Amino acid sequence: MEKITLTVKGMTCMGCVRSVKNVLEPISGVSGVEITLDNGEVAITYDPARVETDQFRNAINDAGYEVIK
Ligand SMILES: [Cu+2]
Numbered sequence: 001m002e003k004i005t006l007t008v009k010g011m012t013c014m015g016c017v018r019s020v021k022n023v024l025e026p027i028s029g030v031s032g033v034e035i036t037l038d039n040g041e042v043a044i045t046y047d048p049a050r051v052e053t054d055q056f057r058n059a060i061n062d063a064g065y066e067v068i069k
Contacts, residue, residue: 001031004053006042007069008060011035016065023059027051040068 011017017035020042024033029050034043044056057067 001045002048003043003045004056006044006056006060006067008040008042008065009068010065011037011040013037019063020060020065023063024056027055027059030056 008020011020014037017037020035021033024030024042024044027046029047030044031047032043032045035041036043042056042060046053046056060067
């Protein structure tokens, strides 16, 4: 398992946090998602053999939020 932390712009409430969680958790290879609303940090634990980190960025962008890092 590996862990990546992305910084996401546009999350303003717990509803946003839930939306981002909901698009990330179903991706196969993802085993954990932790989000800190205050600083927009999204920490994803994943299996690098099963998923590419670009998929996280795309999923977050598709949900209407911007990955800035
Ligand atoms: Cu919100």
